[in-house]
Structures are given as C-alpha cells and as structure tokens.
Amino acid sequence: MSVSRIERVSQAVIVALLSLLCLSVLYPFFYMLAISLNEGADAAKGGVYLWPRSFTFINYEIVLGNEVIRHSYLITIGRTILGTITGLLVTLLAAYGLSYRALPLRNGLLTYVLITMLFNGGLVPLYIQLFNLGLVNSFWVYIIPTMFSAWNMFVMLKFIQGIPDALIESAELDGAGPVRILFQIVIPLSKPMLAALGLFTAVGHWNDWFAGAFFVTDQSLIPVQTFLQQLLQASDLSAVLGSNSNQEALARGSQMQNITLMSIKMAVVMVSALPILCVYPFLQKYFVKGVLIGSVKG
Template sequence: MIRASFNDKLLSFFVYFCLTVLGFVTLYPFWNAAVISFNEGTDTTLGGITFWPREFTLANYQVVLKDDRLVSAFIISILRTAIGTVLSILATAIFAYGMASKELVGRKFYMVFCIITMYFSGGLIPYYLLIRDLGLMDTFWVMVIPGLISVWNMIIFRTFFLGLPIGLTESAKIDGCSHWGIFLRIVLPLSGPVVATLSLFTAIGHWNDWFGPGLYISNADLLPIQTKLQQILNSNLMSQQMSNMDSAAAGHMQNMKTITTKSLTMATMMVATVPIIIVYPFVQKYFVKGVLIGSMKE
C-alpha cells in the first residue's frame, strides 16, 4: 500500500477546502432564499434569518399559488420547456445526422457556415424584425421555433454519430432501410446518453429564459414564470398583487399582515426554480458519459 506524502495530503486538504468554500458560496444564497420564503415576512424584516426559519409559515406560498397569473405563467413555462426541448433535440439531431453523412455534398462548407453563426449574428434589431415578419410576435411559438437548432448541440451530436460503427448503417442500407429508418431505429436509440445530457441543457435554457418572452410577447397570459419573476423583481408588481387580493383570499389567511413583498418574492423565486432542479438528479449520471462520447472520436 502506497502512503500519501505530506505534500499530497496538503494538496488534497487544500482542494477539498476550496471545494467546500465554493460549494457553500454557491448553495447558501439559494438556501437563504428558501428560508426567507418559509419565514413570516414581518419577522424577516427584523433581520437575522440565516440558516433556518425563525417563524415558520406557508402563507407566502399560499398567496403565490392562489394568484392565477403566476399559476398560468408556471403552466406556460412547463409547456414551453417540454415542447421546446423535445422539438429542439429532435430537429438538432436530424440536422446533425445529415451533417454527419458522407453522402452530403459540400458538408465542410456547411459546417464552416454553421460555426460562423456561433460567433457572429445580425444583431438584436434585425432579429426582432425577422421575428415580426415571420408572424411569431405575441405567440407561444416565438419561445420554441427560433431556438429549434443549436449549432453547439449539433456539433456534439454529429461527432457522436461519426463515432458509431459504420457497419451498423451499411448493413441497414443493404437490408433496404431508409435514412429515416436508420436514424429513428438505430442512431437515435444508441444516442441515449447524449440525448439525455443535451435535453437537460436545453430544458434549463428554456426554463430560465426571461429576456426573449419579455421582448417578443406583450400578452401577459403568454408570459412564462421567469419573465413574471423578472417583472416582480424590477417593479411593484408584487405590491399590486398583495393589494389586489380579494377579501375571500385574504380571509383565508389568518396571518395576512405578516406577509411582505420580500417574502412573496422569495416564495415566487422558489416556485420558479425548484422544478428544474428536481429534474437534475435523474439525468446526472449521463452528464460525463454523454458529453465525452459526443465530444471525442477514436
């Protein structure tokens, strides 16, 4: 058995110490926001709320979940994330399969053209005019269609497809299988780790995006929860929410006076953040395997 030297032990201690500090700095703001959301608002204003609620309450979440606007925004976010992720992964994988095909004439030119779009764009104003001319303004699909193809994800898919044994596709072609059959029956089922990893990255992008809907959507009923949250943090929308609560909802709260704008904001933030965090553990095991397989070719 080889014993670790003093320098190795010191290095390990330093690495673990840095990781511990980094983990604390990363997780504590989220934990503190959760604590404040479960604490009475008036008590929170006194300060001193750090690691545990001092006056536990669910009143903040009751107010948030009784607001039809926030519930509608939450549903929009779920639909956008689910539909957008499925269509984006499917469209990107199809695009990558075509780019990986040796039968594609000029594929090197197309690849360079795609890479250029990763670094250069026409700018926000031309993009806004394009969205308007396509008739996507103020529609649900403005959050889905413009982001269907990701060049970065396409490159990962393409590299993975190029690493598959060529005998699989050639034997399928000999048996009379079409490109669609090869893609759907052979290539895509073998791409499980890559699909799972890129699906999570895409879903997180859809769930956290607030800028696009705020720019292209004026109908409040189509705004996702993140855009609503951004509006709450930058305006007095939460104060209006509290003042506009009907008497029935207020009567349901015995401690309505203990709720403040900050406590409601933190509760809304948790409602908007926790769902996508819950998904992470289910696909975590695919991260390293999926990204490495999609980024290396023997």
Template sequence: MYKKKIKVNPVDQALQILIYLIIIALCLIILLPCLNVVALAFNDGADAARGGVWFWPRQFTMDNFKEVFKDGSITTAYIITIARTVIGTFLSLMVTTLAAYALKQEDLPGRKVITMLITFTMLFGGGMIPTYIQYKNLHLLNSFWVYVVPSLVSVTYLLMVRTFFEGIPDSLEESAKLDGCGFFQTYIKIMLPLSKPVIAVVGLYTAVNHWNDWFAGAFYVNDTKLWPVQTVLQQMLTKAMNSQQEVTSVAQALAHNTVSVTSDSLKMAAVVVTTVPILCVYPFVQKYFAQGAMIGAVKG
C-alpha cells in the same frame, strides 16, 4: 492470508486531505446560499428585513408563496411554461439530431459550406430590432410558437451532437445499410440508441433554457394569458419593488409590522417556485450527464 498495507506517502496524504477540504468548501459555497434563499422564502418578510435570518426561518410563514399564487395567473403561466418546455425540448432534440446526423454524412453536397454558414451564426447576429421584425413577418408575435420555433436549433448543441455522432464507428452504419436500413431507419435504430448520453445533456440544457426564459414573453407577447411563469414573476417583482409599501430598512420594518411580504421575501419565494420543479429533472439524467458532457466537449 497476510495482506501487506500499502504505505501512503505523507505528502500525497496531505494533498488528498487538502483536495477533500477544497471540495467540501466549494460544496458549502454552493449549498449555503441556497439554504439562505429557502429560509428567507419561508420567513416573514418584515422580520427578515431586520436581518439575522440565515439557514432557518425565524418566523415561519407561507404568506410569500400565497402572494405569488394570489391572483391565479401563476397557474396558467405554469401550464404555458411546462408546455413550452416539453414541446420545445422534444422538437429541438428531433431537429438537432436529424441535422447533426445529416452533417455527419461525408457525401452530403456542400457539407463544408453548410457547416461554415451554420458556424457563422455563432459569431454574428442581427440584433433585437431585426429579430422582432422577422418574428412579425413570420406571424410569431403574440403566439405560443414564439417560444418554440426560434429556439429549435442551437448551433452549439448541433455541433456537439454531430461530434458525438462522428465518434460512432462507421461499421455500424454500414452493417445497417447491408441489412436494408435507409437513412431514417439507421438514424432511429442505430444512432439514437447509442447517443443517449449526449441527447440527455442537450435535452437538459434545452429544457433549462426554456424554463428560465422570461425575455421572449416580456418582449414578444402582449397577451398575459400566454406569459410563461418567469415573465409573470418578473412583472410581479417589478410591481412589488415599485410599491409604496416596500420595506427597505429596519426602521420601516418596525413601523410596518402588518406588512408580512416584502419585495425581497417575494423574490426568494419566486426563486424557490421557479427553481425546484426543474431541479427534479436532474436525477433522471444524472447517469448520462457526466459522460455526455465530457464526450461532446473533449472530441470537439
């Protein structure tokens, strides 16, 4: 059969090409710096100090990564980081979804007051010193749980999940109650299965926050065996930058040919070491990510 070709308006066609070019440019702006970081991480530090290393290592080496893993503390730190990320994300999702489902109930006594008090904490905080004193009174200092307990609930994520729950038809809950389901059975069998998109988004954000956090380890934990990987690398980079063997110019790089690791190359290796593992999580939640983010944002 003869098919008529749809005539495309030249203006629309030009606009579409422009949009594609803008998207490609934005992708390059994001991708090229990442390639540069990887190239510097695998390049000899003294050679990189001369400049000219862009998207491919000029003198390939693994010395930067050997320096990162040299003393073995990074391995223990990885265990702490993985443990806090897994445990913290799971407990946070459990507490957040339970609290959101409770706040969704219109017959909850003092629902508006509780919501107002929770929202109030988004605008005002006690500050670092009162927080430190509170953690001390709760015996959280120098403890693994200082990474988990204070971050169990994020008000932003709580309101986001509650908004998602409110979009689920009440008829489903009523049907579950008629079938004899109680509060927890309805929560587990009805609300959670229907909330996979928003749970995936909140879980990903929470996991990234746990993985990237270095502040709690640096200020609330003195035991180096309990430091997460971000804190260990932060301390490592601080020492490297204060080292007298620091290569800061081309002249120094030429004068210190034996120095293959600099603070800049160590930084790039640290970025790769800390970023790649959490990036591996994204493909598993990608199918839920866009939908969950949009639902939680638009209906809020």
C-alpha cells in the same frame, strides 16, 4: 500504495476548499428558502439566515393562489416540454443528415451553420424578423426560434460520426435505409447524448426570461421567469396580488399584514427554481458521459 504526508495535506486542503465553495453556492439557496418560509414582517427585522424564525406557508399560499403565476407556470411547462422535444428532433435530424459525407454541398452547409453560431444580426433585426413571421406576442415565439441550435448540432454530429462505419455499412448491406438506420442504430446509441442535450435545452427554456420580456406584451403569455423578473423590479405587492386577485387571502387580514414584497419574491424564486433542480440528480450522469463522448470522438 502508501500516501505521503504532503499528498495527504494537499488532499485535505482541496477537500476544504471544495467544501467552502459548495457552502458558498448552497447558502444563498437556504437563505431564500428560510425567508420564504418566514413571516415577511418578522424577516424584515433581520436575523433570519438559515432557518425560519416565525414559520409560515402564507407566502407560498399567496404565490400559488395567484392566477397570473399559475398561468405563467403552465406557459413555462408547455414551452419547456414542447421546446425540448422539437429542439432535439430538429438537431438530431440535421446532425444525422450532415453526417453523410456524400451529401451534396455538405461543407458549404456546415460552414453556413458555423457562421450562424459565431455571428448574429442583433436584437433589432431579430425582432423585425419575428414580427414579420407573426411570432411576436405569440406562444410560438418560445418554440420556433429555438428549434435549432448550431452548437448542439455540432456536438450531435461529432457523436454520430463516432459510430463505427462498419455498423452502418452492415445495416446497409442488409437493406436498411437511412430512416431505419436512424431509428434502429443511431438513436439507441445516442441516448446519453440526447439526454445531455435535452437537459441543456430544457434548462434553457425553463430559465429564459428574455423572450417573454422583449417579444411578448400579453401578460397571459409570459413565462414564470419573466414574471419573476417583473416582480424583482416591482415596488409594492400589487404586482403580485393585483386589484381583484387573492380576495380570500386579503380577507385574512392579520396574516396579510405579515407579508412583505421580499418574502413574496423569495417564495416565487423558490417555486420557480425547485422543479428544474429536482431534474438534475436524475440526469447528471449524462453530462460527462454524453458531452465528452460527443466532443472527443471524431
């Protein structure tokens, strides 16, 4: 089928606009990468835009050699893995239970969950509740409050309701109970949805700085994003180096003179962003396949 000239021009314009949009998104990333790989004192002079002018790894050596940052990474990795697993488990079980139309008080439960998704009590009541539960200043403040997501539950519920009733009924005729149906029918068919929701949950845990900033005062329990938020507000390098840390780096003298707060900030941003960015290419296909199926089928 021949393509008219107007269609070719419109396609070229669309490609050009999307390319500009893509560049506008990627440029800040490459700029931060260039600054993080450049000597801080040299970068402070300006003129570093896409590639480092005075290449060095000293910024990453300082960041990765800092005990506070390494520990905050362990906190972030631990909460992301544990929070994603528990979040998917609770969401799946809740959606599977509410998918049974004969469940007593099912409509009332769905209405209650919907209300919690639309309204909340605010930050102060949440803090009081977490304090009374003993979760403030605890690692579990990252896990327990995020185990259940109303939005994820409704998406998962829609997906489960889209599974043919005949498939479940035939399993019940063969003597399969709810648990066996869950593990042998629902979960295998829900892998795209679980992958999509798992990615959403993992990204939410990895990027969350709020809980660490407001519900945790112990520096040994803050995640890396909260540390980055504190670093972005810092006015000197002591927020990163501390008084007793990185003594080996401090002993190198001449190299340390080339480090600035901005170069350290860029290195921390890159180190905190790269791991989750590497996950996207492997799970990107599940975004449309999983979420669209779960939101359209009914």
